[in-house]
Amino acid sequence: MSEGAPGLWAGRVARLATMHGKEAAIAPPLARLAGLEVRRATGVDTDALGTFTGEVPRAGTLHEAAEAKARLAMRAAGSDLGLASEGAYGPHPQIPFLASGVETLVLVDEARGLVLRETMEARRPVYDQVEAAGLAALEPFLARIGFPQQGVVVRPNRGGGSQRKGLRARAPLARAVEAAAAASPDGLAVVETDMRAHMNPTRMAAIAQLAERFATRLARACPSCGAPGWGVARPGPPLPCAWCGGETLARGGMVWGCAACGEEAAQDEARAIADPGQCPACNP
Ligand SMILES: [Zn+2]
Ligand SMILES: [Zn+2]
Structure with missing residues (x-):
């Protein structure tokens, strides 16, 4: 793995679909950490794809919505590289009176036939x-x-x-x-x-934080095929219980992967066994 491999994005310009000033949060980290220039795509009505304020319901999953937006930006700008941000907020599914949110960034690279994304839980969102x-x-x-x-x-x-x-x-x-x-x-x-980024400073900060993380991923080349985007792909498998050996709620380290060739590798230091406290049999 080459950390911060130079030249992965040299000469490329990603077009960002946003009506809400998100380029201020997204462009600087992508330029600094990945060497990727981001420019706003003009003439894209992102609100037509669905809005936070409810007039136009959004279709599909968060990732689908972001990818559709990125492709709109590409088409509008005549570019082979499109970028979009999408978020979803609502009442916390488990904890009453608490809000939860998730933010995602998607980059569509038509030249490489690659779709890269980064998703993050928004901590302490302002949704009320x-x-x-x-x-x-x-x-x-x-x-x-x-x-x-x-x-x-x-x-x-x-x-x-x-x-x-x-x-x-x-x-x-x-x-x-x-x-x-x-x-x-x-x-x-x-x-x-108002959940639109330019009206919600907490959300704008979450997008900036996600952009930092995404930029780090974009700068990492796959150890197998050299494509950019090497990073966390999914949680590892459930760990066996230290007492009974049964499957627990605990998981080992994250598995990293490549969206281009499908290569995967356990990256974080994975524990081999789980505390019985996380075992549904030993600690029901
Ligand atoms: Zn690869
Ligand atoms: Zn057990």
């Missing part, structure tokens, strides 16, 4: 919503989410109706809440965090 009849009741929520650096979206609680996005000042927020509450049969407006 509240129902309110007026601005006064909103103050604890606004303090919690970091308004006005964090933008909000407002819509009527019931009966559909239009929504206002990208609100980052109290006066327009108060007017939007009043209008949405008046339009809702129950007199309540829903106010939620």
